Amino acid sequence: MKKLEELKFENSYSRLPEIFYSRHTTIPLSKQHLISFNADAAELIELDPEESKREDFVEIISGAIHLDGFDPLAMCYAGHQFGQYVPRLGDGRAILLGEVKTDSGEKWDLQVKGGGPTLYSRGSDGRAVLRSTIREYLCSEAMHGLGIPTTRALCILGSDHEVYREQIETGAMLLRMAPSHVRFGSFEYMYYNQHFDELRQLADHVIAQHHPDFTKLDEPYLALLGDAIKSTAELIAQWQAVGFAHGVMNTDNMSILGLTLDYGPYGFLDQYNRDFICNHSDHQGRYAFDQQPDIGLFNVSCLAQALLPLLDDDPDRAVAKAKSVLEKYRRYYVERYSALMREKLGLYVERKGDQALCSELLALMHDNQVDYTLLFRRLSQLPGDDYKNSLRDLFIQREAFDGWLEKYEQRIAEENVDATERSRRMRQVNPKYILRNYMVEIAIRKASDEQDYSEIDVLLELLKTPYDEHAPLEHYASHPPEWAQQISVSCSS
Numbered sequence: 001m002k003k004l005e006e007l008k009f010e011n012s013y014s015r016l017p018e019i020f021y022s023r024h025t026t027i028p029l030s031k032q033h034l035i036s037f038n039a040d041a042a043e044l045i046e047l048d049p050e051e052s053k054r055e056d057f058v059e060i061i062s063g064a065i066h067l068d069g070f071d072p073l074a075m076c077y078a079g080h081q082f083g084q085y086v087p088r089l090g091d092g093r094a095i096l097l098g099e100v101k102t103d104s105g106e107k108w109d110l111q112v113k114g115g116g117p118t119l120y121s122r123g124s125d126g127r128a129v130l131r132s133t134i135r136e137y138l139c140s141e142a143m144h145g146l147g148i149p150t151t152r153a154l155c156i157l158g159s160d161h162e163v164y165r166e167q168i169e170t171g172a173m174l175l176r177m178a179p180s181h182v183r184f185g186s187f188e189y190m191y192y193n194q195h196f197d198e199l200r201q202l203a204d205h206v207i208a209q210h211h212p213d214f215t216k217l218d219e220p221y222l223a224l225l226g227d228a229i230k231s232t233a234e235l236i237a238q239w240q241a242v243g244f245a246h247g248v249m250n251t252d253n254m255s256i257l258g259l260t261l262d263y264g265p266y267g268f269l270d271q272y273n274r275d276f277i278c279n280h281s282d283h284q285g286r287y288a289f290d291q292q293p294d295i296g297l298f299n300v301s302c303l304a305q306a307l308l309p310l311l312d313d314d315p316d317r318a319v320a321k322a323k324s325v326l327e328k329y330r331r332y333y334v335e336r337y338s339a340l341m342r343e344k345l346g347l348y349v350e351r352k353g354d355q356a357l358c359s360e361l362l363a364l365m366h367d368n369q370v371d372y373t374l375l376f377r378r379l380s381q382l383p384g385d386d387y388k389n390s391l392r393d394l395f396i397q398r399e400a401f402d403g404w405l406e407k408y409e410q411r412i413a414e415e416n417v418d419a420t421e422r423s424r425r426m427r428q429v430n431p432k433y434i435l436r437n438y439m440v441e442i443a444i445r446k447a448s449d450e451q452d453y454s455e456i457d458v459l460l461e462l463l464k465t466p467y468d469e470h471a472p473l474e475h476y477a478s479h480p481p482e483w484a485q486q487i488s489v490s491c492s493s
Contacts, residue, residue, distance in 0.1 A: 001048035004060055009069025010101040012209060019198055021073040026063035026095050026115030029159035029171045034058055035447070036456045038141065040464065041154045041177055045100045045108050052155065061175055062157055063097050063112055070098045074118035078192060079185030079252025080302050082286055087192065089185060089252050090120025093128055096181065107209065109181050114173040127163045131444050133172040134456060136263040138443065142435040142463040143260050148238045150260040151178040170448065178259060182206055184303040185252035191306035203310055206256055221310035226325040229300045231258025233332035236296040241340035242431070243269035243372040245289045247279035251302045265489040268434045269372040270480050272365035280488045297329050343429045344376050346412055346422045357411060360404055368395045371479060373434050380426035382419060431466040432477045435459070438484035439476060
């Protein structure tokens, strides 16, 4: 493991022309201090966790003190926000410090969120508040624990810096990590400004850094589009299977690598509600839970539009090629989602009627306001005296559920899997713990009101292994408290 000064920086993005970014340095917050440090994320960049105890750690990791190799910049991009194209967005409160290359050849962007205004801040202060920083820190690590592709988070820095949102809050910084922060909107910016040479440079950059094998293909840019379509479809299938709603699926929040990116007004389902809207600002329900698969298709279609000049010199042929890969999106999504849901139900050999069985259960859960995570975890138990009752207790329409359960038991009897083994497998895909909004709220209130950051670390440790039992924290696997229904999150979250 390495000291901070021993990290090797290879800043490939900063070697692109400056149309892709603007150079900025972070502006420190007043009385910065370390709130939480994620040793698992540090391991990804081969950083010794003991480095977090250095007196100058906060100054270095916030960008106030530059390491050799730091090359800070804010990335420029555009995007479709709530369906409307916005010509220029960019990192309004994020600054990319540099790109660490590990001894194994992996590359990780180190990006500070909340480092002050940039060229793209559009008049805002460029700051992040403690509330939103805690939300992203915990959720990105929770998603990783669930096995879902995501950005990571190295640490949270707090301060006594006052930041105004709906009210006065304290400023904070998050050190975010990702193999790349290039978004669909990065390509849209070049396309709509007719910077087609730069569009090609950006595509070449992504291919060289992340898909070098594509250079051997006759149509590398079509392969890049196809990969983005597939990874996006499969990512959203994973969101749906675990009950996660992103909240702001704008194209500037969509990763070219299929990572979950930008955690604002997200939410995991408590009661199963296919119409769930986690974002209080989403008045039309554009990004409701059940809309996410279709929005994913809209977003990859926007990306395809932006890549048209690279696909073929003839516009008609370019469109035809784009359509040929876009047509695969729904198949990718359905195949992955169906496979995930069969696993959640303990069905390992696909049979006719499995989709109908799953759909019937979800409809019952919706009508009965059944807790999504609790239902599937209880379904993972070994059948016994309390098995049926523990499931029935979740439903108002118990006789309707009994009818479904009878069909389900007949179906699992067709599987050539021992009951104990089936239960074990199901518990590996049905988490006992998810990051419910009330859990984050408890951590936020303790941190904001009492300067007690212990709950952040408790949740961070719990959510690393959400499929395990964690008996001392059993209360987090129960129904959320009634006051949780009053929690409201918006784009400012």
